[in-house]
Amino acid sequence: MAGINRRDFTKLTFGAVLATGLAAPAIVKARTPINMILNWRYQGPQSWFFLAQDRGYFEEEGIAVTMDQGSGSGAAVTQVAGGAYDVGFGDINALTQLRAQRDEDTPLGVYMLYNRPPFTVGVLSSSDIHTPQDLEGRLLGGAPNDGALRLFPAFASITELDTSTIDITNFQPNLREQMLRSGQVDGVFGFVNTIRFSALLSGMNPDEDIRFIRYGDYGMDLYSNALIASRALINDHPEAVRGLVRAVNRGLIDTLADPDAGIAAVAQREPLIDREVEKMRLMATLRDEMSHPEIADIGIGDISPQRFAEAIDIVVAANDLPRSPDVGEVFSRDFLPPEDERVRDLG
CATH class of the missing domain: 3.40.190.10 (Periplasmic binding protein-like II)
Incomplete structure (x- = not known):
């Protein structure tokens, strides 16, 4: 070690560690936490959420999603609006009513799943x-x-x-x-x-x-349940919202490819479900609540702005609400997957 002082030795040692790939562990970027409230207790038509979680799609998008059972599609909207949850699977018509009565920012729909009125x-x-x-x-x-x-x-x-x-x-x-x-x-x-x-x-x-x-x-040609996100999450973590939508979209694709895997994912959360009945519920939901003819053109997740505007007017007029919100005040298309990744055929 003649001719090498302590400082030089430290530099050489640190350099050797780097050269051999034995540097300190890489810093793992923290995932954005998202608390989500579902529309109801765990059932077959929530398969896509659970498959997205179990197959690591949320993790790949840099988000950590915690999902709770819900007490109704309308309740999911108010719980997100009140700040109890970041995201909900709730009724877009309840969100329309809320927005029509409030001037301040309310949650936004970001991914439409139920495109026919149930x-x-x-x-x-x-x-x-x-x-x-x-x-x-x-x-x-x-x-x-x-x-x-x-x-x-x-x-x-x-x-x-x-x-x-x-x-x-x-x-x-x-x-x-x-x-x-x-x-x-x-x-x-x-x-x-x-x-x-x-x-x-x-x-x-x-x-x-x-x-x-x-x-x-x-005559009530309404949309129904959508993913809705709080304005705080949208403003502070827009990429997390996009990642959530991408992950759920992948979960939906996987559910369509293998419904039994979707039901198995539900059963992991609620072992007492009747798997046969829940699969029937899932398939009926796909057939009855998610099969509007428009999906052949725009895909599941998106909306028809004209049809959505008409639905807003129906809800506003029938409930004597103070105003009709613009479509963009209730639903944002900014977070949707690319058109070629959206489901257009439920099989």
């Missing part, structure tokens, strides 16, 4: 209720945050129902099919496939026992 009033097939007008003078019920219940004023306006003759009671979501089956209410609010498969799990035959009065059959 909203309905379910009644017993044995009843004499066949049309919306037959609901007059009846007792209806639903969970307070149910999307169909929140949109009932719009449905009543379009179908010219006299709502002064209709009584509505609230109850917990898990009581819905029991309340209908026992005759404690004449009709229940909900998504068609939520009611259908919950009834199936309760021992009913929904195809024989339940008749659906669907909002979409009476």
Whole structure:
């Protein structure tokens, strides 16, 4: 070591470490945390979220997503708007109502999944209720945050129902099919496939026992559930929002390729699910709630601006809201995957 002082020796040693690739561990960039609220408890039509998580798609995008079960599509919107969650899978019509009544920034839809209206009033097939007008003078019920219940004023306006003759009671979501089956209410609010498969799990035959009065059959051509993101997340971490959408889009593609893998991912979160029923629920959701003809042109995730504007006007007029928000105040197309990566055929 003659002729080499301590400082020179330190330099040489550090240089040797670098040269042999034995430098200090590389700094791992922290992933952006995203807290997400789902529309409902864990079920088949959430497969794409769980596959995206299990297959590392969120991690690849530099995000760490925590998902909680929800209590309704409308509730997901208010929970994101209130700051409890960064992202929700919620009803875009509830977001329209919120935006129409607030001047300050509200969350934005960033990825549309349910492009056909699933909203309905379910009644017993044995009843004499066949049309919306037959609901007059009846007792209806639903969970307070149910999307169909929140949109009932719009449905009543379009179908010219006299709502002064209709009584509505609230109850917990898990009581819905029991309340209908026992005759404690004449009709229940909900998504068609939520009611259908919950009834199936309760021992009913929904195809024989339940008749659906669907909002979409009476001029309410609405969008429904979308990924919605808080303005704070959009403003502070726009790339995280893009990454989330890309990852969920990949999860959807994987679900379509292998529905059983999607159901297995749900079962990892909720082992007590009936896998056969949840697969049926998943396939029915793809068929009934995500298959609007427009997806052949624009793909799942996107919207038709003209159709969306008309949907906004329906919600605003029927609820006597103070104004009609512009499309861009409710939904942003800035975070969508490229057109060639969007699903255009559900098979």
